[in-house]
Amino acid sequence: KIPLWIDCDPGHDDAFAILLAAYHPSMELLGVSTVHGNSSLVNTTYNALNVLEAIGKSNIPVIPGASQPFCRPSATAEAFHGASGLEGTELLPKSARSVFGRYNAIEEMRKVLMATQEKTAWLVAIGPLTNVALLFATYPEVATHIKGLSVMGGAIGNNFAQVSLGPSAVENGGTTLPQGGVTPYAEFNIWCDPESARGVFQNPMLRPKTVLIPLDLTHQACAVAEVRQKLLNGEHGATRLRMMFHELIMFYGSSYANDTEIKTGPPLHDALAVAALLFSHADSTLNIDILDNGQEKWNIDVVLEGEQIGRTVIVPSTGQGSIVPRSMDMDKFWKVLGQCMARADKV
Numbered sequence: 034k035i036p037l038w039i040d041c042d043p044g045h046d047d048a049f050a051i052l053l054a055a056y057h058p059s060m061e062l063l064g065v066s067t068v069h070g071n072s073s074l075v076n077t078t079y080n081a082l083n084v085l086e087a088i089g090k091s092n093i094p095v096i097p098g099a100s101q102p103f104c105r106p107s108a109t110a111e112a113f114h115g116a117s118g119l120e121g122t123e124l125l126p127k128s129a130r131s132v133f134g135r136y137n138a139i140e141e142m143r144k145v146l147m148a149t150q151e152k153t154a155w156l157v158a159i160g161p162l163t164n165v166a167l168l169f170a171t172y173p174e175v176a177t178h179i180k181g182l183s184v185m186g187g188a189i190g191n192n193f194a195q196v197s198l199g200p201s202a203v204e205n206g207g208t209t210l211p212q213g214g215v216t217p218y219a220e221f222n223i224w225c226d227p228e229s230a231r232g233v234f235q236n237p238m239l240r241p242k243t244v245l246i247p248l249d250l251t252h253q254a255c256a257v258a259e260v261r262q263k264l265l266n267g268e269h270g271a272t273r274l275r276m277m278f279h280e281l282i283m284f285y286g287s288s289y290a291n292d293t294e295i296k297t298g299p300p301l302h303d304a305l306a307v308a309a310l311l312f313s314h315a316d317s318t319l320n321i322d323i324l325d326n327g328q329e330k331w332n333i334d335v336v337l338e339g340e341q342i343g344r345t346v347i348v349p350s351t352g353q354g355s356i357v358p359r360s361m362d363m364d365k366f367w368k369v370l371g372q373c374m375a376r377a378d379k380v
């Protein structure tokens with residue numbers, strides 16, 4: 034099994050990432066830390082607790098982390114996720130767990146990750162990167178110890194093509210960047226705390242272990258009507274759990290329909306950052322390791338000032354670069370998500 038820790042800001046798509054990690058037979062979800070982002074830290078923490086309660090995994094630790102970005106004012110994504118960060122359903126249970134003021138997220142991440150066998154565990158970061166930057170700044174040995182870091186964030190656009198275009202991609206403006214970002218240039222998770230993101234991407238220890246899942250990829254994973262129907266109707270029909278997830282998708286989908294050109298269903302961004310580990314490990318018939326399969330490698334940087342603040346810029350790396358997948362087997366992704374939903378539905 035792949036041991037993993039999720040750092041998140043639930044968040045509709047975060048909820049699906051948690052479902053996948055908690056119910057895939059090849060994964061062991063060690064714990065969940067929360068961060069400011071889609072809503073306040075208090076809200077994202079309750080949302081994480083409630084999602085785990087809903088899927089019958091209230092034994093998994095939830096530890097609140099940073100309530101603010103490293104050096105910028107907090108921002109939230111209410112337009113997409115609603116006031117609580119996880120609006121749209123009355124079916125989400127309320128967890129009775131109290132987790133505030135008990136443990137320190139950075140300490141717990143270090144303890145739990147360092148207790149895994151060397152170079153086996155993954156950290157999956159699906160919110161702003163404040164906790165992640167703090168973890169590796171405080172305990173660099175964790176970067177040496179883990180197998181990899183999977184981050185949902187960024188938007189690449191024509192920057193992907195810069196090998197042939199030359200280094201003019203940034204000058205080309207944001208025109209070919211995928212929509213749905215918080216600005217024409219920047220994706221939300223990176224834009225919220227660009228300094229932390231830059232620190233993480235530029236860390237030489239982490240660079241060869243980092244997989245970045247940008248909007249370019251996640252926009253290939255929209256929960257369209259056919260997908261929604263399959264997720265809603267299981268062996269036992271549209272159960273309470275399936276209804277809850279369906280309502281979450283519908284809410285998130287209407288946010289997208291109102292605010293973007295994506296009208297047919299919302300991208301489940303964060304779940305792909307978990308799936309990226311699966312399809313390259315035990316579940317893959319090819320048994321390919323995502324960090325070592327001859328993919329193109331990139332040096333990822335983040336714009337820290339000006340109009341393009343929060344933009345991720347990638348430059349081809351000849352040395353130890355990071356992976357930014359351009360595609361994924363989306364049929365397989367939906368199938369695996371459906372299987373995890375079915376497993377959760379039995380509990």
Ligand code: BDR
Nearest residue numbers: 044110159221222302303
């Ligand atoms: C990312 O931003 C958040 O709103 C989502 O949860 C996801 O992590 C997509 O840009």
Ligand code: CA
Nearest residue numbers: 044047159160
């Ligand atoms: Ca998120």
